[in-house]
Amino acid sequence: MLPQAPTTILHLYQYLAEHFSLLGDSKRALAYADRAITVAPTHCELYLLKGKILKNAGDLEAASVNYEQARLFDGADRYLNTR
Numbered sequence: 001m002l003p004q005a006p007t008t009i010l011h012l013y014q015y016l017a018e019h020f021s022l023l024g025d026s027k028r029a030l031a032y033a034d035r036a037i038t039v040a041p042t043h044c045e046l047y048l049l050k051g052k053i054l055k056n057a058g059d060l061e062a063a064s065v066n067y068e069q070a071r072l073f074d075g076a077d078r079y080l081n082t083r
Contacts, residue, residue, distance in 0.1 A: 026057035044073040
């Protein structure tokens with residue numbers, strides 16, 4: 001068996017969160033998004049993903065909290081600070 005890169009599990013969780021989000025299964029999507037966040041708690045893209053899942057599920061307040069967390073983690077001041 002080939003050794004796995006440390007980010008393999010992170011990308012797997014992120015992919016599964018996006019997959020279940022597209023299927024409309026917010027509960028499972030959030031579970032995988034949370035798992036990904038435990039692997040990389042300062043990765044702003046994961047908070048954007050979680051915010052999108054929450055927004056699509058109708059929880060706008062929780063989505064806003066996650067979008068704000070992503071913005072705070074984005075020290076490069078990319079597009080997050082313009083939304």
